[in-house]
Amino acid sequence: MTAPTTSLLTGAEVMQHLVESAGATREPAADMADLAEVIRTLLAVEARRDTRVRLGGNLFDVVISSSGLQARSVVALMDQVQGGCGPVIEDPDSGWFYWLVPPGSSAQWERHTHAVCLGAPHTITLPSLNRMVPPGPYWFRPSASDRLVPTKPLRDALARFRPEPTPHAALTTQLGVTS
Template structure:
């Protein structure tokens, strides 16, 4: 028996166990550049499947996010998008910061025109998705699904931009994001 066979393996997630098993089979194993997105997607799905909050990278093939306040005007924008879409696409409310995160198609951040009441973020930023079972405001502050994610439907960017321009949700997220993340409006 080798010395490594006598050591205790400690893993805390299914993703760590999968990584260990792959590396144990071939210690020189590395993620191929074209498979990194797939690996991250699988780790994300494992977290979602376990009903955990899951951190994901924006952009790629998943989605970008448009960030607004979650005040009355933003809630009116959700009602408007309910009409446009026959039920608004996924929106996360973070009660700690008073923000909405609208999940929009990937690549939107590259096409998003500057907006006085919203910020659009894509790669390389990340977002923590609440557990799929978090569909009501938490007892403490934090994120939950204001409009749950269903299938592959996202919020369409053009109607959202127009709704936010008309409804003008306040306060704007620009100063918060500039201070916290170094994101320019």
């Protein structure tokens, strides 16, 4: 619809122009599927259900290390660095810690002898927010909405305490990850 050159558009003509320029009414915006998935995930976590989420995007990436005594020393150090360590999930069955780090960290993570950082396209299952003890994966350090684990101090602490065994061989076998 083009506007007449000699007069102003009426309110109805403006509305009609907006409707026509908006496109198909049933066609969702390209980013709505991602937003819907994030909302469903957050609702599931809030409802205290284990929830599988994609790494990367706007949420977080994950650093995987051993959960042994040395890794617990890393948590204690991160408690000091952060005034309470950011979110860490322990999986007693695999013997791993999953450190939730800022999104995009995996793209900048350089090979580390004692940890691996994963982002998209990988996924992780978050335990329900009320799971603080085994069996199964649980929140060793609960998730707080205001923080993730910063990668630089985490990387330095992992290099200092050297948690063993490293996850590299297991991740290569399970996921084909060679970083």
